[in-house]
Amino acid sequence: MIKNFIVQMGRSFLNKLDYFGGISSLFVYSIIETIRGDKYGNKLVKDIIKKQIFFTGYNALTIISVISLSLGVVIIVQATTVLSQLGAEEMIGKILNIVILRELGPILTAIIIIGRSGTAIATEIGNMKVSHEIEAIESMGIDPLKFIVFPRIIGGMIAMTCLTIYFSAIGIFGGILVGGFIMHVPLSKFFQIIISNMAITDLMISFLKSIVFGAIIATIGVYHGFKIMMSPTEVPQAVTKSVVNALIYTFIFNGIVTMLFYL
Numbered sequence: 001m002i003k004n005f006i007v008q009m010g011r012s013f014l015n016k017l018d019y020f021g022g023i024s025s026l027f028v029y030s031i032i033e034t035i036r037g038d039k040y041g042n043k044l045v046k047d048i049i050k051k052q053i054f055f056t057g058y059n060a061l062t063i064i065s066v067i068s069l070s071l072g073v074v075i076i077v078q079a080t081t082v083l084s085q086l087g088a089e090e091m092i093g094k095i096l097n098i099v100i101l102r103e104l105g106p107i108l109t110a111i112i113i114i115g116r117s118g119t120a121i122a123t124e125i126g127n128m129k130v131s132h133e134i135e136a137i138e139s140m141g142i143d144p145l146k147f148i149v150f151p152r153i154i155g156g157m158i159a160m161t162c163l164t165i166y167f168s169a170i171g172i173f174g175g176i177l178v179g180g181f182i183m184h185v186p187l188s189k190f191f192q193i194i195i196s197n198m199a200i201t202d203l204m205i206s207f208l209k210s211i212v213f214g215a216i217i218a219t220i221g222v223y224h225g226f227k228i229m230m231s232p233t234e235v236p237q238a239v240t241k242s243v244v245n246a247l248i249y250t251f252i253f254n255g256i257v258t259m260l261f262y263l
Helices: 002-036 042-056 058-086 089-130 133-139 144-183 187-196 200-227 234-262
Strands: none
Touching: 002 144, 002 200, 042 058, 042 089, 042 144, 058 089, 058 144, 089 133, 089 144, 089 187, 089 200, 089 234, 133 144, 144 187, 144 200, 200 234
8 A cells, every 4th residue: 555655756757857858848949949949930939939929918908997997996904994904004015015916916827828828829739749740840941840830939938027017006005096096105206115125135036936837837737738639639639737736836936935035
């Protein structure tokens, strides 16, 4: 019984290690091949990156705006209600920065991107695999790492970073508006409270999380898309796996960064 348990644990660990090695290799080699390769097709790569940024970033602005604004309002209302009873209203700015800028801004943006773009990437690559488009591209001497993988990863990273900044800005702005109204404090003064409690470390960590989250989401989506063989029924399965694994790796990295820098 114990032997079987140890064997299963060992296999599980090796499978996870193999999976991590696979997505890491895909990420690294796509960058190496793009940098090391010739300049042929660089304009096309840039165009694909722009389209990925547009789809992942610009098309998600509406839902990001609604969620971030609602979050900022809810946080400031709850914090004002509790802290006013304790006579600690000056802590509102710090709480708003901690909750939105440090934690919820990057992680909620990542969840939205996983649901929208992560699934789209896995589906797109999977359908290309099923319809033999990848094989056709390779037969024409076109490197999939440069023209398929790299643009989606870089586009996802850039879009994720921009959306995180936008999410945090809208959330804090919504908190400032509502907080100033509830506390009967001039907006300029409430804004100064927020800025005075904002540390450069918070900005750097939020920036780091957003870049890595973008890389994780896009790379896992591409990886599972390429893992599909020939059956169309594999596509929804690959999409489900990409969503689950992207969520797991995103939350793990978020927890590691938070523990390293803030605990």
